Amino acid sequence: MTNGSMTNKSSFKVERVNWSTTTILVLCAVTVLLPLYVTVSMAFKTQGQAVDGNAFSFPAPFSLDGFVQAWTLTNFPVGAAMSLLVTAGTVLATIVLAAFASYAIVRNWERRLFRYSFFYLLGAMFIPFPVVALPQIQLTGRLGLDNPLGVILLATMFQLSFSVLLFTAFLRSIPMELEESARIDGATTWQTFWKLIFPLLAPMSATVGIFAFLYAWNDFMMPSLIISDPALQTLPVRQNLFQTQFSNNYHVSFASYLMAMAPAIVAYLFTQRWVMAGVTQGAVKG
Amino acid sequence: MSIITTPTTTPRGSHKQDPPQQRSRRRVEPIFYLFLVPSLVLFTLAITVPGIIGIFFSFTDSIGIGDWEFVGLTNYIAIFSDPAILQSYLFTFGFSIVTVIAVNVTAFLLAVGLTSRIRMKSALRTVFVIPMVVSGIIIAYVFNFLFSNSLPSLGAAAGIPWLESSLLANPDFAWVAIVLVTAWQAVPGALLIYIAGLVAVPADVYEAAEIDGASKFQQLLKITLPLVSGYVVINIILGFKGFLNAYDIIVGLTNGGPGTSTRSIAMTVIAGFNGGDYAYQMANATIFFVVAIVISLVQLSLTRGRNAL
Numbered sequence: 001m002t003n004g005s006m007t008n009k010s011s012f013k014v015e016r017v018n019w020s021t022t023t024i025l026v027l028c029a030v031t032v033l034l035p036l037y038v039t040v041s042m043a044f045k046t047q048g049q050a051v052d053g054n055a056f057s058f059p060a061p062f063s064l065d066g067f068v069q070a071w072t073l074t075n076f077p078v079g080a081a082m083s084l085l086v087t088a089g090t091v092l093a094t095i096v097l098a099a100f101a102s103y104a105i106v107r108n109w110e111r112r113l114f115r116y117s118f119f120y121l122l123g124a125m126f127i128p129f130p131v132v133a134l135p136q137i138q139l140t141g142r143l144g145l146d147n148p149l150g151v152i153l154l155a156t157m158f159q160l161s162f163s164v165l166l167f168t169a170f171l172r173s174i175p176m177e178l179e180e181s182a183r184i185d186g187a188t189t190w191q192t193f194w195k196l197i198f199p200l201l202a203p204m205s206a207t208v209g210i211f212a213f214l215y216a217w218n219d220f221m222m223p224s225l226i227i228s229d230p231a232l233q234t235l236p237v238r239q240n241l242f243q244t245q246f247s248n249n250y251h252v253s254f255a256s257y258l259m260a261m262a263p264a265i266v267a268y269l270f271t272q273r274w275v276m277a278g279v280t281q282g283a284v285k286g
Numbered sequence: 287m288s289i290i291t292t293p294t295t296t297p298r299g300s301h302k303q304d305p306p307q308q309r310s311r312r313r314v315e316p317i318f319y320l321f322l323v324p325s326l327v328l329f330t331l332a333i334t335v336p337g338i339i340g341i342f343f344s345f346t347d348s349i350g351i352g353d354w355e356f357v358g359l360t361n362y363i364a365i366f367s368d369p370a371i372l373q374s375y376l377f378t379f380g381f382s383i384v385t386v387i388a389v390n391v392t393a394f395l396l397a398v399g400l401t402s403r404i405r406m407k408s409a410l411r412t413v414f415v416i417p418m419v420v421s422g423i424i425i426a427y428v429f430n431f432l433f434s435n436s437l438p439s440l441g442a443a444a445g446i447p448w449l450e451s452s453l454l455a456n457p458d459f460a461w462v463a464i465v466l467v468t469a470w471q472a473v474p475g476a477l478l479i480y481i482a483g484l485v486a487v488p489a490d491v492y493e494a495a496e497i498d499g500a501s502k503f504q505q506l507l508k509i510t511l512p513l514v515s516g517y518v519v520i521n522i523i524l525g526f527k528g529f530l531n532a533y534d535i536i537v538g539l540t541n542g543g544p545g546t547s548t549r550s551i552a553m554t555v556i557a558g559f560n561g562g563d564y565a566y567q568m569a570n571a572t573i574f575f576v577v578a579i580v581i582s583l584v585q586l587s588l589t590r591g592r593n594a595l
Contacts, residue, residue, distance in 0.1 A: 036416070100321040128575075239423065283524060
């Protein structure tokens with residue numbers, strides 16, 4: 001990319017910036033951003049302007065009325081708290097459980113129990129949620145887990161295979177010498193894990209964590225089926241309110257959509273590196 | 287995979303540091319069970335047990351609660367002659383195939399563009415990945431509004447008759463809207479994988495082709511595509527597996543309608559929860575499970591040996 005500035009001065013042999021491709025890609029990027037622009041602009045409109053039919057117009061005047069109404073209609077503070085609870089729980093449980101299991105598996109690979117456990121945990125990659133959803137709804141209902149806690153449990157278990165895959169691949173690349181020197185200093189396995197291994201796993205934990213976050217924050221299917229009390233629903237599920245009642249209050253519904261989507265987009269902007277790394281690693285190793 | 291752990295430990299047997307090493311090889315430290323068992327137990331309770339319960343009840347006439355009796359293969363036989371289920375399979379597979387093609391063609395071309403000499407490379411990449419991180423159901427609601435309000439009013443203003451009615455209300459073409467939105471969200475994942483593949487292609491291959499007078503298009507077709515074929519396979523299978531589970535986006539766009547023309551397999555299974563045909567839909571889910579296993583086996587056989595792990 002430094003070539004761009006160098007072209008004028010130095011050699012013409014260096015290939016120049018491909019402007020036609022740049023233009024095409026910018027146009028494609030617009031189609032990506034268009035629905036998001038509509039969401040933002042609709043959210044800031046007044047009710048009158050929101051129903052006038054032109055979704056692409058700029059909000060004039062700017063109005064926060066949509067947000068104010070959405071806040072109370074969807075009971076946003078409670079919805080956000082539930083989403084936050086489910087997401088934080090899933091992220092933490094996934095990182096800790098997967099790191100624990102992966103460490104045990106890699107360090108005892110020559111043992112059959114640990115080797116088979118690896119393939120057993122990976123098995124969830126082959127089981128789509130819909131296949132086990134109906135018995136899970138029943139079981140969680142019977143065990144009193146038809147609430148955000150049950151969603152945390154199930155979401156964590158479905159994230160486990162991908163996470164164990166990433167962690168084990170990374171752990172295999174950590175040289176044993178490091179651990180041995182810690183052990184000579186008298187550290188127990190528990191201490192070695194927390195003081196040495198877990199910090200080394202940090203970049204993988206970031207990837208595992210951000211994927212668990214995106215899944216738990218955005219998912220509709222699982223919470224809508226597992227959580228039986230509407231008052232405990234997560235943000236994505238609460239949005240169906242606008243499909244049944246209030247379906248013409250577009251500025252309210254879009255303000256509500258925006259408040260539910262924004263955290264994931266913001267989180268992504270700060271953690272892009274790990275999101276992008278995770279996709280490639282997950283695909284190549286899976 | 288064991289190659290990495292086992293041989294590296296053996297030569298070190300001569301070192302002084304080996305006592306803890308040998309101890310762990312003879313007897314597993316109890317703490318490792320403590321590390322592993324929570325995952326195994328929770329996984330078994332949350333996924334394996336429900337799976338077995340589901341398969342078990344697929345051979346009964348249970349409605350989800352109360353008494354039930356074994357009915358053998360009755361549910362399975364009935365499923366194969368049930369037009370509603372057949373339609374959901376046809377729709378889901380057709381939709382998945384079209385979406386896989388749309389996603390991969392788009393993602394591949396974008397990846398080629400994003401790895402060429404362009405301006406704003408990282409900014410563009412950032413934007414193209416955004417759809418992956420937004421909630422499927424919510425973005426489907428947004429597109430729902432665009433398809434049923436904005437496009438028709440644009441069509442009316444421009445005097446294009448077929449655009450004046452909502453795409454989502456058209457039983458023959460509502461699936462097109464589902465493909466568009468699903469592809470919109472699935473392109474980033476495939477794109478990132480293609481970028482990883484394209485970056486790995488050595489530059490001198492292109493220089494050689496350039497000297498031989500190959501055009502850019504020929505280079506793309508004859509060099510780039512064969513070299514990233516492994517990534518194409520991965521993308522097609524990962525995509526296909528994901529699209530077969532389609533649920534959130536369809537619920538947000540058409541909710542299976544108009545009529546039942548866009549009901550996916552997942553939606554018919556889930557409908558069994560409220561519809562009282564629990565056992566019947568468990569048989570449906572079991573068949574779906576077998577389909578998922580077959581696709582995964584195809585994936586394993588196609589990707590084995592391609593990656594270094």
